[in-house]
Structures are given as structure tokens and as C-alpha cells.
Amino acid sequence: MPRMIASRNLRICTKDCMCLYVCPTGATDTETGQIDFAKCVGCGDCARSCPNSAISMIPLDYPHQQPKDDTVVQKVRAISDSKARQEAVARQVAETTDDPELRLIMRAVRRSERLMGEDLIRETGYLLPQSGEVRRLLEAFVENPPEGFPVEAAEELLQRLNFNA
């Protein structure tokens, strides 16, 4: 079993019931509405007792990701590159046009291209933030940052994320 902590879905939780009674460490009774992750010992009693299924147990350790075939990666990447360019065009049009209908449809296209691009690129081996691929990417940014790159952000991520490889 991976180590787990409890997390509340704040849109569902009514903040007034079972988990407050069953938690052995008082981690569920907080002023923020979220569970106190530092106190939670991961017993899972709150998730099992919640009448609204508002708590899920989040793993602290994740398994290695499935390896990716290079040909698939290249083909998916090529399409994601096209989506990124379309997004850049839509963004520029949306930000400069005076025509309200054009602006609206270009905003929708920009959003859609971004979502498709995100989903495509994550399927090339970047599904999990804690993966070795993401760690290596962040390390490459820190080692040789492009101009103006927020190096501290990448450094802090390297410190904070519990990488599995």
C-alpha cells in the first residue's frame, strides 16, 4: 500500500459531520476547510465514514509510469506543436480584434487548442508531476535557463515534489 493522506472535496463537504468525530488526530477540524495534511496519519477512517463521499485518500508515492514508444511520441508531439501554434494565432486575434463575435470565437479556439495541446503533450510521458521525466525537465531548466526564466520556481518544485525516479 502506498502512503496516503486524506483530502476533502470542498464542493461536496458540509463541514459538520462524521470525519470530525472519527479522526484520531484532529486533522479534519480546521479553519481552512481542508484537512490538515501535517496531522493526517492516513488511517482512512474519515473517508470510510463520510456520508457524502467527500473525502478521497491521496497517495504520497506514485508508481513508475508506463514507458512510451518513441514513434508514438514523435507523432503525438507533432500534432501538439500544431495545436500550440493555432493557440498562438487565436490568442493574438482575440487580443487585438475589435469585433466581439470574432473575439469570442477566438477565445474559445484558444482555450480548446490549449486543452488539446495539454492532453496531447502529457501523453508523451508527462502524465505525473512526480515522474522522472518532469524532474529531468525541471533540472534542464535550472541548469541552462532561457532568458528571463523563473529559475526559483523550478528549484522550489525540485525541492517540494516527491519524485518517484
Add this chain to the structure above:
Amino acid sequence: MKYRCGVCGYIYDEEKEGVRFADLPDDWQCPVCGEGKEGFEPVEEDDEGPAPAPAAAPAPTASVPEISAWEQEELRELSAGQLSALCSNLQRGCGVQQLSREAELFGQIAGYFESRTVAPDHDGVSTILSMINSDLMDYGDAKATAALMEDRGALRVLTWSEKATLIMRTVLERYQKDPSFLEHTGVYVCDICGFIYIGDDPPEFCPVCKVPGHMILRIQGGA
């Protein structure tokens, strides 16, 4: 008899509608994605799975944006736009794990790369449409490769984004013919797959990725 939209999968049921498909007017359109009548195919009774995508138009060439030397060497062949999408996706990934600080940091990096993204020379909607047509030529081969390699994840994203792209093409072509069709209607985007919906009430489920309708979000117009 039932007919299925080749773009979004919507089923037209003659029995329920009380009108034969053949008797619908020629300018009738799919109520979900706006595809015309010709994009529909008859459905065998026990086969309501997704239909094969229609053949794509020939691809015009898209211009290539300038890529800095740094990008070529260090970014593992990813453009600034791709890196921005990669990091905004990691931002979402941290969000679902309740890692709010980590999400914020990936958001900063995504914002940096977005600010470094240069749009290629373009002619607005027409340029986007030709890039879409070029993408639509590439999906078939990419899907076949993903299937061959048994990469269900890649096959999933390619299937969804091909459908969402087909719908985007339909919407943009309609807009080019008659921009006023957007005047008194809502524009929505599925927050999971990017499906674009034009209309007043989004469908109960996304026709592309099947998430519940509350994930299909309205795009705000105005200034």
C-alpha cells in the same frame, strides 16, 4: 432507423423524432456539433460505437515560427508553446492532488513560456483552418501507430482531439460563411477535451469525452 453524426457521434432516431431522416431539410444540422446532413451515416441496430472520421481536405502548408537556439538544444525539441501547455497541465495535475503551491509554481513556468510564444505569420481564421486541415491528415497515421504499439493513452487523446478538431473546423467554417451565427448564442468549451459547443444549453454529457455537462464551460465575451 437511426443515423449517427460522423463528427460528434450524436444519434438521430427517426422513431423518437417522428420525422424520417431523408425528409429533413437539406440545410438541417446536427444539434450538437452543427455538422450537415451529409456527415450522417445509418447505424446498425447493435452498433452505436464511434464512426470513422470523414476524409480530410488537402493540407496547405503552415508557416514555421522561429525557434531560438535554446529551444532547439535544451528543450528536448519542444517549442515554447508546447512547454507552456506541458506546464499548465502539470499545474492541473498538482491541483487534483491538492498540491496548491506546486500548482502555482507550474503556473508561473507555464505563464513564462506563454509569454515567449510567438504566433506564426497568419491570416486569422483562414490560417487556423488550414492548420486544422493539416492536423486532420495526421491523425489517422498517429492513431494507427498508437494502436500498433498498444498505447491506449495516446489512442485516447488522439481520438478525442481528432473529434474536437473536426467540430472546431465545422464551427469555424460556419463562422466564415456567416459570422452573425454567434450573435445571440452561447459559446462553450469542454474543460477536459476542448470540444466547442455553440448554443444556449450545453449537452448533458460531452459528446467527445463523455464528462458531465457541468465541465463544459461558457466562454465569456465582452472586452
